Amino acid sequence: MGAGASLPVRRVVLEAPEIRRALQRIALQILERVDAVEQLALVGVRTRGVPLAHRIQQIIETQEGLRVPVGELDITLYRDDVFQGLDLPEVRPTVLPFEVEGRQIVLIDDVLFTGRTVRAALDALMDWGRPKRAMLAVLVDRGHRELPLHADFVGVRIETSLEESVKVELEPIDGQDRVLLRTRGL
Amino acid sequence: MSIDGLRGARVICPASGLDARRDVALQGGRIKGLLPPGTLPDGPGILDVPQSVICPAFVDLHVDFGAPGAEWREGMERGLKAAAMGGFGAIVHTPATHPVNDTAALCGWFGAQSAAAGATRVLPMAALTEGRSGARLTEMFELRDAGAVAFGDERWIADTALLRRAVQYAAAVGRPVFERPEDAGLAGPGVMHEGAVSTRLGLKGIPAAAESIAVFRAVALAEQTGAPIHIGPISAAGSVKIIADAKARGVPVTASVAVANLVWLDTKIAEAFDPVFKISPPLREAADRSALREGVRTGVIDAVSSGHAPWTADEKAVEFDLAKPGMSTLEICLSLLLDRVAEGAFDLTTALAALSAGGWRSLRQPAGRVEIGARADLVVFDPERRTRIDPASRAGRGQNCPADGQAVRGEIQLTLVAGKPAFSTL
Amino acid sequence: MARRHLLGLGDLSAGEIVRLLDLAASFQSIAERSVKKVPTLRGRAVINLFMEASTRTRSSFELAAKRLSADTLNISGGASSVVKGETLLDTARNLAAYRPDIIVVRHRHAGAPLMLSRHIDASIVNAGDGAREHPTQGLLDLLTVRQRLRKIEGIKLAIIGDIAHSRVARSAIIGFSKLGAQVVVCGPSTMLPPGIEMLGCTRTTDRSEALAGADVVMMLRIQKERLAEQLFPTDREYAQRYGLDAVSLRGAKPGCLVMHPGPINRGVEITSEVADGPTSIILEQVRNGLAARMAVLYYCAGGERS
Numbered sequence: 001m002g003a004g005a006s007l008p009v010r011r012v013v014l015e016a017p018e019i020r021r022a023l024q025r026i027a028l029q030i031l032e033r034v035d036a037v038e039q040l041a042l043v044g045v046r047t048r049g050v051p052l053a054h055r056i057q058q059i060i061e062t063q064e065g066l067r068v069p070v071g072e073l074d075i076t077l078y079r080d081d082v083f084q085g086l087d088l089p090e091v092r093p094t095v096l097p098f099e100v101e102g103r104q105i106v107l108i109d110d111v112l113f114t115g116r117t118v119r120a121a122l123d124a125l126m127d128w129g130r131p132k133r134a135m136l137a138v139l140v141d142r143g144h145r146e147l148p149l150h151a152d153f154v155g156v157r158i159e160t161s162l163e164e165s166v167k168v169e170l171e172p173i174d175g176q177d178r179v180l181l182r183t184r185g186l
Numbered sequence: 187m188s189i190d191g192l193r194g195a196r197v198i199c200p201a202s203g204l205d206a207r208r209d210v211a212l213q214g215g216r217i218k219g220l221l222p223p224g225t226l227p228d229g230p231g232i233l234d235v236p237q238s239v240i241c242p243a244f245v246d247l248h249v250d251f252g253a254p255g256a257e258w259r260e261g262m263e264r265g266l267k268a269a270a271m272g273g274f275g276a277i278v279h280t281p282a283t284h285p286v287n288d289t290a291a292l293c294g295w296f297g298a299q300s301a302a303a304g305a306t307r308v309l310p311m312a313a314l315t316e317g318r319s320g321a322r323l324t325e326m327f328e329l330r331d332a333g334a335v336a337f338g339d340e341r342w343i344a345d346t347a348l349l350r351r352a353v354q355y356a357a358a359v360g361r362p363v364f365e366r367p368e369d370a371g372l373a374g375p376g377v378m379h380e381g382a383v384s385t386r387l388g389l390k391g392i393p394a395a396a397e398s399i400a401v402f403r404a405v406a407l408a409e410q411t412g413a414p415i416h417i418g419p420i421s422a423a424g425s426v427k428i429i430a431d432a433k434a435r436g437v438p439v440t441a442s443v444a445v446a447n448l449v450w451l452d453t454k455i456a457e458a459f460d461p462v463f464k465i466s467p468p469l470r471e472a473a474d475r476s477a478l479r480e481g482v483r484t485g486v487i488d489a490v491s492s493g494h495a496p497w498t499a500d501e502k503a504v505e506f507d508l509a510k511p512g513m514s515t516l517e518i519c520l521s522l523l524l525d526r527v528a529e530g531a532f533d534l535t536t537a538l539a540a541l542s543a544g545g546w547r548s549l550r551q552p553a554g555r556v557e558i559g560a561r562a563d564l565v566v567f568d569p570e571r572r573t574r575i576d577p578a579s580r581a582g583r584g585q586n587c588p589a590d591g592q593a594v595r596g597e598i599q600l601t602l603v604a605g606k607p608a609f610s611t612l
Numbered sequence: 613m614a615r616r617h618l619l620g621l622g623d624l625s626a627g628e629i630v631r632l633l634d635l636a637a638s639f640q641s642i643a644e645r646s647v648k649k650v651p652t653l654r655g656r657a658v659i660n661l662f663m664e665a666s667t668r669t670r671s672s673f674e675l676a677a678k679r680l681s682a683d684t685l686n687i688s689g690g691a692s693s694v695v696k697g698e699t700l701l702d703t704a705r706n707l708a709a710y711r712p713d714i715i716v717v718r719h720r721h722a723g724a725p726l727m728l729s730r731h732i733d734a735s736i737v738n739a740g741d742g743a744r745e746h747p748t749q750g751l752l753d754l755l756t757v758r759q760r761l762r763k764i765e766g767i768k769l770a771i772i773g774d775i776a777h778s779r780v781a782r783s784a785i786i787g788f789s790k791l792g793a794q795v796v797v798c799g800p801s802t803m804l805p806p807g808i809e810m811l812g813c814t815r816t817t818d819r820s821e822a823l824a825g826a827d828v829v830m831m832l833r834i835q836k837e838r839l840a841e842q843l844f845p846t847d848r849e850y851a852q853r854y855g856l857d858a859v860s861l862r863g864a865k866p867g868c869l870v871m872h873p874g875p876i877n878r879g880v881e882i883t884s885e886v887a888d889g890p891t892s893i894i895l896e897q898v899r900n901g902l903a904a905r906m907a908v909l910y911y912c913a914g915g916e917r918s
Contacts, residue, residue, distance in 0.1 A: 380806060381806055381807055382806060382807025382810045383807070384805075384806075385776075385805040385806055385807045385808050385810075385811075386622075386782075386807070386810065386811060387722055387723065387744055388722040388741070388742045388743030388744030388745070388779060388782065389722050389723075389742070389743075389744075391806075458726070459722075459723035459726050459727065500699070503699075503701060504699055504700065504701070505700060505719070505721035505722075505723060505724045505727060506721065506722065506723045507721040507722070507723075507742070508721065
């Protein structure tokens with residue numbers, strides 16, 4: 001092996017119990033940060049941000065007896081790379097069962113990487129109304145930002161190289177909860 | 187180089203019934219001898235063509251070079267070259283020119299076009315009515331003396347009484363009337379056959395009835411007056427039946443079909459809305475095509491014409507509704523028929539008869555024959571070799587040949603008019 | 613990826629049509645909220661080449677493109693160089709020099725959009741070509757019915773009017789039958805073209821037979837030219853035999869939906885009572901036209917430049 005070449009990698013960096021604990025920590029941090037909890041709303045970014053948002057909502061309800069509204073945001077039409085793939089992405093409806101105006105909204109997604117998804121999510125959210133405040137919660141922050149954006153609530157930070165990819169699997173979609181780190185292509 | 191003899195070919199003469207290998211000797215523009223194969227001695231003007239077929243040169247009843255008046259479409263000179271390349275020793279040119287061929291002067295001009303030795307002969311069809319306007323008869327005796335071989339407007343004459351008078355008058359002049367059968371009112375603005383395909387494509391259709399009504403009218407007039415009428419080109423099964431019944435009764439009618447209607451169907455247009463397949467009369471349904479092929483086979487249809495009507499790209503590369511109707515088919519007419527022979531629709535002799543003897547019969551003139559003493563109007567072709575049709579090397583100028591870029595069956599090698607080569611690859 | 617065109621519903625499979633309907637449904641929600649735009653086609657150019665007069669369809673396409681943040685340009689038949697004798701191809705080639713992504717074409721000659729798709733490097737969307745097809749109308753009709761009835765399969769649709777000259781009817785027959793509906797067309801025999809059944813329907817000249825058990829009835833506009841061509845003797849007889857009023861509508865299923873592509877000839881093919889009645893979904897059709905056209909523009913933009 002020459003210098004600079006890395007060994008192919010495929011390993012689990014988070015198992016189900018660790019994911020559960022991370023989400024619990026995020027839920028509590030959100031409650032600490034938000035002063036007027038009746039203004040709070042959670043918005044999951046499709047696709048995997050949605051089950052994460054529902055879980056955080058569950059945790060808050062169990063711990064505090066509070067039911068915080070949850071919305072689902074489809075950002076396909078806002079992506080700057082929507083026409084670059086092989087197939088045209090499906091556009092699914094955005095469902096926001098509350099007024100965005102005046103709310104403190106936490107956008108929730110699985111992985112924060114270049115920041116372009118977050119930017120598209122902010123654009124999409126703003127087209128629905130003017131929130132009092134918008135924050136971001138992610139399960140995994142893997143670095144390599146291409147835009148000046150950050151997450152307010154982070155489950156776990158992982159050092160990654162650009163040859164690697166992070167895959168979050170969640171039970172309702174993938175059948176199990178875990179986070180994988182892999183070399184691209186594996 | 188003059189051609190003195192052709193050795194070893196299969197000689198087919200539909201008019202005399204000859205179908206055998208012969209050496210053909212030529213002299214003075216005529217056939218000097220038909221000898222057992224291999225007996226003609228060597229000489230400078232002797233060609234060996236053992237793979238070929240020799241038969242009388244073809245005659246085409248419906249050709250339009252756009253001359254005079256629209257020479258950008260093709261013109262007489264290139265058109266005649268295309269005809270020679272297709273094996274045609276003579277073509278009947280439509281009177282639908284600009285100006286219309288309704289004067290002796292213009293009629294004589296047509297005849298003079300093939301004065302060049304060895305060129306395909308131009309046989310002018312003169313208009314039946316002045317300006318083809320369906321109102322007044324033309325001076326048919328004058329036109330006959332100027333060379334007209336037939337009279338026709340190539341367009342619907344609405345006044346049936348006038349048509350009857352014209353037919354009677356032409357009979358006395360001694361030339362047949364050519365009637366293109368399409369009731370203009372019923373055809374209306376149609377651009378293709380009226381049927382399931384035109385419905386699907388949302389294009390206006392020409393019902394087959396527009397043709398059968400016109401065919402029957404012509405048959406009734408021929409029967410009533412006893413005057414010879416040629417009906418064509420036809421495109422529908424109903425027309426074949428009417429003509430078969432008429433002939434059985436002894437009515438003096440003949441019929442022709444354009445080669446395209448033996449090949450393609452209206453479904454061809456559905457493939458790509460390609461205006462090359464917009465022709466008049468239109469391509470119709472499978473039952474019509476079968477009836478037309480059967481008509482050729484049995485002789486109910488006397489002649490097959492190319493229906494050659496060249497158009498430039500500007501006139502064809504437009505919306506289907508606006509495209510001018512017609513295909514460039516002179517160079518490929520024989521090939522299209524050879525494909526039908528290979529499919530078993532009819533035999534080779536029938537096809538060759540439809541291209542020559544049938545046409546002469548429709549003109550009420552003696553057929554070209556391959557026999558001793560006859561004029562050497564012959565075509566020599568190799569029925570198996572494939573030729574590639576290339577728009578750049580086609581003699582015709584039209585951009586509307588359906589076989590452009592394709593390899594077709596059969597290769598015309600030599601077309602002789604009065605013993606002189608109008609076209610030769612030998 | 614080659615250019616994506618929408619020339620007709622006849623070119624699409626049932627699955628592709630359903631996909632477009634699902635896409636259109638997603639775009640409906642954008643039309644409901646206060647910011648009605650999305651940036652998806654920003655920087656793209658959509659040219660509306662309307663060689664036939666049309667206010668409603670053209671406005672619908674123009675608004676759809678603008679809602680997707682595309683730049684739009686309208687060329688209409690009267691004003692364009694075609695009147696000066698320029699061929700359709702030359703007009704389109706001149707436009708193509710501006711590198712539009714999508715050209716929306718309406719033309720009175722069937723096959724014109726297909727011809728353009730072969731000669732011009734742009735996505736072509738057919739906004740109606742002669743009597744051949746009007747695919748976006750077909751899609752919005754399907755979308756509207758699907759939303760109301762929750763399904764297309766197994767429903768009975770009656771289309772009444774001048775079927776022979778109607779591209780709306782053809783697209784509807786093709787689209788609805790592909791998705792499993794039972795379609796019957798009805799009108800005087802002069803207006804029922806030969807072989808129409810091959811598109812996927814049955815035919816009748818009897819209005820009550822067409823309406824019996826219908827879940828949806830679509831009325832087509834009767835144009836003045838047809839009276840001049842004598843396809844029927846008078847408006848009065850047409851209205852009596854083939855028009856839709858409250859009495860004849862009773863022959864259909866209770867709650868039968870009433871559709872019309874517009875514009876309406878009140879009192880000829882449809883009475884005001886029915887057109888403005890409780891089961892009329894004519895205005896919903898118009899609203900859904902916007903979402904359907906946004907979906908089509910999005911779908912076509914998804915093909916790469918060749």
